[in-house]
Amino acid sequence: MDSSTLIAAVSIFTAGLTIAIGSIAPALGEGRALAQALSSIAQQPDEASTITRTLFVGLAMVESTAIYCFVISMILIFANPFWNHFLQSTGG
Amino acid sequence: MTISPDEVIWQWGPLVLNRTILFTWLVMGLLVLVSWIVTRRLTSSASMTRGQNLLEVLVTGLRNQIREVSQQEPGSYLPFIGTLFLFIVVSNILAMIPGYVAPTSSLSTTAALATCVFVAVPIYGIRNQGVRSYLKQYISPSPLMLPFNIIGELSRTLAMAVRLYGNMMSGTVIVAILIGFVPLFVPVLMQVFGLLTGVIQAYIFAVLAMVYIASATEAKQNLAENNIEQKLNSESSSTDHEQTQNK
Numbered sequence: 001m002d003s004s005t006l007i008a009a010v011s012i013f014t015a016g017l018t019i020a021i022g023s024i025a026p027a028l029g030e031g032r033a034l035a036q037a038l039s040s041i042a043q044q045p046d047e048a049s050t051i052t053r054t055l056f057v058g059l060a061m062v063e064s065t066a067i068y069c070f071v072i073s074m075i076l077i078f079a080n081p082f083w084n085h086f087l088q089s090t091g092g
Numbered sequence: 093m094t095i096s097p098d099e100v101i102w103q104w105g106p107l108v109l110n111r112t113i114l115f116t117w118l119v120m121g122l123l124v125l126v127s128w129i130v131t132r133r134l135t136s137s138a139s140m141t142r143g144q145n146l147l148e149v150l151v152t153g154l155r156n157q158i159r160e161v162s163q164q165e166p167g168s169y170l171p172f173i174g175t176l177f178l179f180i181v182v183s184n185i186l187a188m189i190p191g192y193v194a195p196t197s198s199l200s201t202t203a204a205l206a207t208c209v210f211v212a213v214p215i216y217g218i219r220n221q222g223v224r225s226y227l228k229q230y231i232s233p234s235p236l237m238l239p240f241n242i243i244g245e246l247s248r249t250l251a252m253a254v255r256l257y258g259n260m261m262s263g264t265v266i267v268a269i270l271i272g273f274v275p276l277f278v279p280v281l282m283q284v285f286g287l288l289t290g291v292i293q294a295y296i297f298a299v300l301a302m303v304y305i306a307s308a309t310e311a312k313q314n315l316a317e318n319n320i321e322q323k324l325n326s327e328s329s330s331t332d333h334e335q336t337q338n339k
Contacts, residue, residue, distance in 0.1 A: 057296055068258070
C-alpha cells in the first residue's frame with residue numbers, strides 16, 4: 001500500500017469514526033438535559049420561559065462537542081492538510 | 093464541494109473579493125438601509141408604519157431578553173448584543189435566497205464575531221467594576237486558578253466561533269449531500285430546518301455573549317443585590333418592629 005492510499009484510507013476511516021464516537025456522549029447528555037427540563041416544566045409551568053431559555057443555551061453548549069467532531073471530520077474529508085501536503089510534494 | 097465560502101471569486105490588483113466579504117457587506121448594507129428608511133418617519137402616535145412596528149418589537153424583545161439574562165438594565169449592552177444578534181440572524185435567514193452563502197458559514201466571520209465578544213468582556217467588566225476588581229476575578233478563588241481562568245477565556249471564544257461556524261456549515265453541507273441522492277423535497281425540508289437552526293444559533297450567540305459580559309460585571313451586581321437584600325431585611329425588621337409595637 002503506497003502512502004497516498006494509506007493517507008486517504010486512514011483519513012476517511014477516521015472521519016467516520018470521529019463523528020460516530022463523538023456524537024454518542026452529546027446525544028446522551030442532550031437527552032438527559034431535555035428529559036430533566038421537561039419534568040421541570042411539568043412541575044413548574046410558570047417558569048417555562050426561563051427553563052426553555054436555559055435549556056437552549058445549555059443544549060448549545062453540550063452540542064458544541066459534537067460540532068467540533070463534525071468540523072474535524074469535515075476537515076479530514078474536504079480540507080485534509082496531510083493530503084494537500086502529499087499532493088504538493090508529489091507535484092500533483 | 094467546499095466547506096468554506098472563502099475562495100477568491102474576483103481579483104483586481106491588490107483588491108481581492110470573496111463571497112464572505114461580498115455577502116457580509118450585503119447584509120450590513122441591508123441592515124443599515126432598512127433601519128435608515130424606517131427611522132426617517134418615526135411617530136409616537138398609535139398609527140405607525142409597519143417598519144417602525146417591527147423595529148419596536150425587535151428592540152423591546154432584545155431589551156427584555158437582556159434584562160432577563162443579565163439581571164441588569166439593558167441600556168449599555170443593547171448596542172453590542174443587538175448588533176451581534178441582528179447581523180447573525182439576518183445573515184442566517186437570507187440563506188433562503190438561491191446563490192447566497194451565509195457569511196456565518198465561514199470560520200473567519202465567526203472568529204471575528206467571537207473576537208468582538210472576547211474584547212467586549214474586559215471592556216464592560218472594567219467599566220462596571222474598575223481595573224483592580226476586574227483583574228481580581230482571574231485569581232479567584234485562589235491564584236492557582238489563574239492559568240485555568242485564562243485558558244477558559246480563550247477556549248470559550250474558540251468554542252463560540254466554532255459552534256456558529258459548525259452549525260451553519262453543516263446545514264450547507266447536508267443540503268449539498270442530500271441533493272446528490274434525494275434531490276426532491278428532502279433538501280427543502282433540511283433548508284427549513286436550517287432556518288430554525290440559524291435563528292436559534294443567533295439567539296444562542298447573543299445570549300452567550302450576554303452571559304459572559306454579565307459574569308464579568310457580576311461583582312458589582314452582587315453588591316447591588318446585597319444592598320437590596322439589606323434594605324429588604326431592614327424594612328422587614330422595621331415592619332416587625334412596628335407590629336410588635338402595635339401589639
